[in-house]
Amino acid sequence: MxxxxxxxxxxxxxxxxxxxxxxxxxxxxxxxxxxxxxxxxxxxxxxxxxxxxxxxxxxxxxxxxxxxxxxxxxxxxxxxxxxxxxxEYKSGQHASMVLGKEIDTRIFPKxxxxxxxxxxxxxxxxxxxxxxxxxxxxxxxxxxxxxxxxxxxxxxxxxxxTLEDQSPELAVEERQPTEGAKINADKREILIDEWQKMTDTHQFNRLAAKLGMNRLGAYRLAGAPFVRRIDPAAVETFLNVTSEAGQKVVLFVGNRGNIQIHWGTLDNIKPMGPWLNVLDPRFNLHLRGDHLAEVYVVEKPTKRGPAISLEAFDAEGGLIFQCFGQRKSEADDLAQWHGILADLPELVQ
CATH class of the missing domain: 3.40.1570.10 (HemS/ChuS/ChuX like domains)
Incomplete structure (x- = not known):
């Protein structure tokens, strides 16, 4: 050693x-x-x-x-x-949040x-x-x-x-491996039946856990009509089309302790080597296109109609990002957003 x-x-x-x-x-x-x-x-x-x-x-x-x-x-x-x-900061035992016009996060204090x-x-x-x-x-x-x-x-x-302890040495723990896809094939019919009854996107994680699965496992198992696997190369096309359409999005990127959310448009798309970048005055995104292993268009029922997202995972099964459409007004039925996702090419396997 x-x-x-x-x-x-x-x-x-x-x-x-x-x-x-x-x-x-x-x-x-x-x-x-x-x-x-x-x-x-x-x-x-x-x-x-x-x-x-x-x-x-x-x-x-x-x-x-x-x-x-x-x-x-x-x-x-x-x-x-x-x-x-x-x-505004809202504390919670298991999850906290910062709510603001521009800084919007979900925090897991543990x-x-x-x-x-x-x-x-x-x-x-x-x-x-x-x-x-x-x-x-x-x-x-x-x-x-x-x-x-x-x-x-x-x-x-x-x-x-400032803390009393100002030691330059730090005792860290071993990094926990990414949880790969958890699938319970025997529960597919229950998954689909319960999925159809959802009224809020936040119900999904509880549903998957109850059936002994996680997000990626449930997506792989469910398939059509709720899940469609997309060619990872189409993510660059997605960014460009979303930018050109002026489509507002709700874009989530996070890790085990914090999720940060962008509300608004994606205007200035700049690929650089393996990176797909959004370089806007008050928002930047830097995405490794070569890390996109599995990409899905996912539909979840809600009280306001279907919530349709684009979600990407790495080779280990870790969630890279989730992106939803943002309504421009209460009357916006998100038809433009749904059209953008519908046009993305499926992965040919």
């Missing part, structure tokens, strides 16, 4: 690889991103790191003081960046384990971020201050959140 890297060795590696993102450098070093950041506590290399409270109940209500920020949530295949102000306030000298000036991680040291949410943020609120915010 290799000897664990010391904080000094991690800082040296960071100084020697300033062109690498923290996530990529940590992976190259065989450590978590949270361990990479913690190693800079007490360092003198232009990066000031402070351990802070991490539970959403302590953090989220205080973020409003920062004004306009950029909130980033990601998984291994997709990065979701939204500019806005943290507004996975929040580490928090850091970071001040970093860069070529573009001082960068301030708050970053939160799970027990394995994987990022759940990062909050970046902008020129338009209230920088005067930074110091008092960090002071009130």
């Amino acid at each position: 290799n000897k664990p890297l010391s904080a000094a060795e991690i800082r040296a590696a960071k100084s020697a690889n300033t062109d690498k993102r923290d996530r990529d450098l940590a992976a190259a070093l065989g450590i978590s991103e949270a361990e990479l950041i913690a190693a800079h506590i007490g360092g003198t290399d232009g990066m000031k790191v402070t351990r802070i409270a991490y539970h959403p109940d302590e953090v989220m209500p205080r973020l409003t003081s920062l004004g306009e920020v950029m909130s980033l949530t990601r998984n291994a295949s997709c990065v979701h960046e939204r500019v806005g102000t943290f507004e 996975h929040w384990a580490f928090g850091f306030a970071i001040e970093n000298e860069t070529a573009k000036g001082l960068r301030r971020t708050l970053q939160f991680f799970d027990q394995a040291g994987d990022a759940l949410q990062k909050i970046f201050l902008r020129e338009t943020s209230n920088h005067e609120a930074w110091k008092p915010l960090v002071e009130v959140l």
